[in-house]
Amino acid sequence: MDRVIFTPKGTQFLQYDINEHECNINGHHQLDMQSTNQSSLTSTSRGSSESGEPSGDTKWASKLLKDCAKAISDKDSSKIHHLLWMLNELASPYGDCDQKLASYFLQALFCKATESGQRCYKTLISVAEKSHSFDSARKLILKFQEVSPWTTFGHVASNGAILEALEGESKVHIIDISNTLCTQWPTLLEAMATRNDETPRLKLTVVVTENMVRSVMKEIAQRMEKFARLMGVPFEFNVVTGLNRLGGITKESLGVQEDEAVAINCMGALRRVEVEERGAVIKMLSSLNPRVVTVVEEEADFSSPRNDFVKCFDESLRFYTLYFEMLEESFVPTSNERLMLERESARSMVRVLACDEDHQNGTFSGDCERREKGNQWSERLKENFTQFSFSDDCIDDVKALLKRYRAGWSLVQPQENDLGIYLTWKDEPIVWASAWKP
Amino acid sequence: MPEIMDSSTAVNDSAVSGDASVSSSGNQMPPPKAEKKKRNLPGMPDPDAEVIALSPKTLMATNRFVCEICNKGFQRDQNLQLHRRGHNLPWKLRQRSSKEIRKRVYVCPEESCVHHDPSRALGDLTGIKKHYFRKHGEKKWKCEKCSKKYAVQSDWKAHSKICGTREYKCDCGTLFSRRDSFITHRAFCDALAVESAKEPVAPPSVEEELDPQTVDPSPPSPPVQSPPSVPTSSAAISLVLPDQTPALDSTELQDDPIPKSTQIINDTATPVQVASLTASCSSSSNSSNTGSTRSTVFASLFASSTASGSMHSQASGFTDFVHATAQADLIHDLGPSLSIEPTSLCLATNHGSSIFGTAGQECRQYALPPQPAMSATALLQKAAQMGAAATNASLLRGLGVVSSTSSSGQQHWNGQQFESGSASLAVGLGLGLPYDGGSGLKELMMGTPSVFNPKYTTLDLLGLGMAAGGGPTGELSALMTSIGGGLDPAPSYGNAEFSGEKYGRSS
Numbered sequence: 018m019d020r021v022i023f024t025p026k027g028t029q030f031l032q033y034d035i036n037e038h039e040c041n042i043n044g045h046h047q048l049d050m051q052s053t054n055q056s057s058l059t060s061t062s063r064g065s066s067e068s069g070e071p072s073g074d075t076k077w078a079s080k081l082l083k084d085c086a087k088a089i090s091d092k093d094s095s096k097i098h099h100l101l102w103m104l105n106e107l108a109s110p111y112g113d114c115d116q117k118l119a120s121y122f123l124q125a126l127f128c129k130a131t132e133s134g135q136r137c138y139k140t141l142i143s144v145a146e147k148s149h150s151f152d153s154a155r156k157l158i159l160k161f162q163e164v165s166p167w168t169t170f171g172h173v174a175s176n177g178a179i180l181e182a183l184e185g186e187s188k189v190h191i192i193d194i195s196n197t198l199c200t201q202w203p204t205l206l207e208a209m210a211t212r213n214d215e216t217p218r219l220k221l222t223v224v225v226t227e228n229m230v231r232s233v234m235k236e237i238a239q240r241m242e243k244f245a246r247l248m249g250v251p252f253e254f255n256v257v258t259g260l261n262r263l264g265g266i267t268k269e270s271l272g273v274q275e276d277e278a279v280a281i282n283c284m285g286a287l288r289r290v291e292v293e294e295r296g297a298v299i300k301m302l303s304s305l306n307p308r309v310v311t312v313v314e315e316e317a318d319f320s321s322p323r324n325d326f327v328k329c330f331d332e333s334l335r336f337y338t339l340y341f342e343m344l345e346e347s348f349v350p351t352s353n354e355r356l357m358l359e360r361e362s363a364r365s366m367v368r369v370l371a372c373d374e375d376h377q378n379g380t381f382s383g384d385c386e387r388r389e390k391g392n393q394w395s396e397r398l399k400e401n402f403t404q405f406s407f408s409d410d411c412i413d414d415v416k417a418l419l420k421r422y423r424a425g426w427s428l429v430q431p432q433e434n435d436l437g438i439y440l441t442w443k444d445e446p447i448v449w450a451s452a453w454k455p
Numbered sequence: 456m457p458e459i460m461d462s463s464t465a466v467n468d469s470a471v472s473g474d475a476s477v478s479s480s481g482n483q484m485p486p487p488k489a490e491k492k493k494r495n496l497p498g499m500p501d502p503d504a505e506v507i508a509l510s511p512k513t514l515m516a517t518n519r520f521v522c523e524i525c526n527k528g529f530q531r532d533q534n535l536q537l538h539r540r541g542h543n544l545p546w547k548l549r550q551r552s553s554k555e556i557r558k559r560v561y562v563c564p565e566e567s568c569v570h571h572d573p574s575r576a577l578g579d580l581t582g583i584k585k586h587y588f589r590k591h592g593e594k595k596w597k598c599e600k601c602s603k604k605y606a607v608q609s610d611w612k613a614h615s616k617i618c619g620t621r622e623y624k625c626d627c628g629t630l631f632s633r634r635d636s637f638i639t640h641r642a643f644c645d646a647l648a649v650e651s652a653k654e655p656v657a658p659p660s661v662e663e664e665l666d667p668q669t670v671d672p673s674p675p676s677p678p679v680q681s682p683p684s685v686p687t688s689s690a691a692i693s694l695v696l697p698d699q700t701p702a703l704d705s706t707e708l709q710d711d712p713i714p715k716s717t718q719i720i721n722d723t724a725t726p727v728q729v730a731s732l733t734a735s736c737s738s739s740s741n742s743s744n745t746g747s748t749r750s751t752v753f754a755s756l757f758a759s760s761t762a763s764g765s766m767h768s769q770a771s772g773f774t775d776f777v778h779a780t781a782q783a784d785l786i787h788d789l790g791p792s793l794s795i796e797p798t799s800l801c802l803a804t805n806h807g808s809s810i811f812g813t814a815g816q817e818c819r820q821y822a823l824p825p826q827p828a829m830s831a832t833a834l835l836q837k838a839a840q841m842g843a844a845a846t847n848a849s850l851l852r853g854l855g856v857v858s859s860t861s862s863s864g865q866q867h868w869n870g871q872q873f874e875s876g877s878a879s880l881a882v883g884l885g886l887g888l889p890y891d892g893g894s895g896l897k898e899l900m901m902g903t904p905s906v907f908n909p910k911y912t913t914l915d916l917l918g919l920g921m922a923a924g925g926g927p928t929g930e931l932s933a934l935m936t937s938i939g940g941g942l943d944p945a946p947s948y949g950n951a952e953f954s955g956e957k958y959g960r961s962s
């Protein structure tokens with residue numbers, strides 16, 4: 018569906034200089050065929066029937082995409098046309114990693130070149146919303162957690178810090194700003210139920226801004242309440258849905274009471290706040306006087322180079338290449354969940370690379386996607402908080418978690434000045450988890 | 456407290472020497488089971504026994520006997536004495552008194568604990584020590600793999616050996632090797648959502664509930680003894696069982712269901728087995744007209760799974776029930792759980808025909824919403840292709856489930872499903888079998904008894920009942936979904952969204 022928005026137009030737009038680049042294209046056909054064979058996905062093969070000769074260059078997508086981003090930045094229209102056309106020929110959302118990256122980044126580049134980012138983004142969102150349901154969301158998130166520690170890493174680290182910070186409290190209030198559909202909480206509930214001292218009263222307040230998440234909260238609430246009853250944890254579940262952006266979050270809306278021990282869980286939350294509003298939101302959070310704030314973010318910087326398109330594109334490409342490769346190794350090739358995660362990334366790419374102007378006009382709604390790196394977040398958080406170190410137990414839990422996934426994942430503990438812990442995949446830090454106290 | 460300690464020293468020594476063998480042999484058994492039995496027995500000590508109240512300190516004490524030369528500590532004086540011998544120090548081993556020692560029982564020092572009451576005292580020192588550690592002590596032994604914590608080292612050791620190999624099973628049929636993903640799944644699974652306001656599980660016992668080794672090692676009760684309130688399933692079972700009983704050692708099956716089930720799969724290849732299995736099947740399906748080779752293949756497969764599954768269910772299901780009733784204090788709120796019991800058994804009456812639908816219901820809910828109107832044959836073919844790639848065993852589970860339908864609810868097979876899909880189904884079977892067949896059967900075996908399990912199954916059965924009315928098409932597609940569903944996401948690949956787009960684009 019989402020391809021339809023773009024493809025016919027793109028083809029039209031690029032039609033005229035086919036002949037000019039025929040040689041090049043044939044060369045890439047070979048590559049394409051070869052990679053297609055490797056990935057055992059025959060349906061993505063192009064019309065060409067020539068047999069593929071292996072070639073050393075397997076990272077063709079990265080090179081073409083970077084060239085294209087540069088051309089867009091230089092406003093070199095003939096080069097833009099040429100590269101977009103070529104990418105369009107080679108890309109496929111169902112191919113190998115390179116083809117997928119080419120496909121999704123091409124979409125973002127095309128939006129950037131044609132200044133159609135906002136329209137495209139909105140269409141992508143509404144397409145996603147249409148096929149979205151509680152069942153599909155549940156299946157997606159549980160499957161992802163089964164095959165990759167991408168989100169569970171943050172869950173385990175955060176839960177460890179939260180349990181420790183709230184130990185001995187009889188009335189606890191967890192404010193959950195995340196999009197992981199409460200999948201973090203069952204293990205925490207179980208831990209609270211089985212801990213040695215009295216089981217506390219737990220109030221869980223979930224802050225939701227996305228329509229897609231909003232639509233499934235009723236089902237989630239039902240399940241969380243049942244599970245808490247099953248576990249014997251006195252439980253109150255609230256959802257804050259009134260906001261359409263996280264920047265608008267207020268102390269009042271969270272319903273914090275005097276006698277509660279508050280924990281704030283920010284799983285991929287701060288990146289969804291507009292860059293300009295981040296300081297204010299962090300300050301507001303500190304005004305709740307929480308026992309602990311857990312912050313988990315993906316390790317990428319789309320924030321500081323946001324006025325430099327090429328730099329921002331390169332960083333984006335670096336991050337999503339890692340992410341796509343991780344998905345490829347984690348899921349079977351024909352996984353629908355993987356496809357959904359990739360499409361989610363595609364929306365994020367369009368948002369980051371092609372929607373800035375629209376946002377600055379103030380006409381844009383939806384979450385910001387400008388990630389920052391752990392050290393950047395640390396700088397921001399240090400203004401209102403101090404570090405809450407993860408305990409050895411908690412670190413052990415995270416290590417135990419990683420052991421159960423396939424090889425390639427590891428935990429990197431803080432260096433001297435670094436705060437928090439990193440999840441690395443093939444030695445590249447990709448997720449950062451940290452805990453803070455006022 | 457010191458006085459108590461002193462009195463206990465003697466007890467300690469004498470009891471320990473007799474105890475050592477008990478505790479070590481205890482470790483050989485599946486530990487949670489062993490503990491469960493000990494801990495939950497009402498504790499009816501000999502009224503003449505001497506009641507010993509040890510202080511927490513004594514119970515927790517480790518290495519109380521310290522060597523003054525090297526500071527090495529020992530749990531028992533006997534061991535210290537032996538150690539002293541190495542330093543050339545004077546040593547003395549206590550002689551076991553030859554006269555009859557008065558029986559001693561031990562109470563828990565924790566006042567809120569049920570074993571604080573002398574009438575519930577525990578019969579041996581090791582028992583009370585372990586009890587005290589487990590229930591009231593710090594869990595300082597942590598599993599490297601799953602970070603589960605234990606208070607007793609031997610529990611931790613026993614767990615470490617099997618950690619990651621055991622599987623947690625949800626009512627919906629999904630298996631988990633990891634505890635935390637199981638917990639998360641439980642919270643989000645529809646099996647829980649179906650549950651009414653009852654609270655069958657108390658938090659501390661979750662782990663025990665998750666324990667797949669709930670199979671009681673006691674010998675299986677013959678089918679005749681099965682509760683009369685399950686006529687349909689027991690009828691189906693008894694048709695199959697007579698042929699099977701000589702071929703399979705049911706006691707062995709019970710002891711170790713996992714390897715044994717694999718064994719069965721292999722056995723089906725041997726002519727004798729096939730013959731007996733086929734025989735058993737044709738006897739169970741004599742109302743059916745499908746006597747062709749093709750159906751014999753099915754039949755033997757079905758029979759094999761039915762046989763093993765049902766034997767299992769007969770035995771463990773029933774004994775579990777007895778077990779649960781006898782050890783009522785295991786269940787926290789005794790009243791509700793007992794009152795559930797007849798209901799679940801009663802529901803089981805229908806399950807011969809409705810079990811098929813269950814798997815369906817679950818899978819339908821997990822499937823992506825826009826299910827394309829694919830023909831049954833197309834679905835089967837898809838499934839056959841997927842079967843090769845599928846690493847999980849739901850294929851067999853699905854078929855196993857079907858098998859119970861085939862014996863009690865023939866119409867399904869003679870009806871549209873069978874006609875439209877049989878050929879490709881055979882392909883599916885062929886592809887599916889070499890794969891994790893063993894665990895498929897195991898799943899079946901573990902699954903079937905759970906129908907009888909007094910605590911969880913109510914939910915399951917509620918689900919069953921609801922799905923019972925599903926039409927054949929729905930069931931079929933659900934079966935196909937279940938084949939690749941569960942652990943492997945492959946099947947949903949076949950949905951229209953994907954292929955439609957793909958082809959749309961390349962054309």
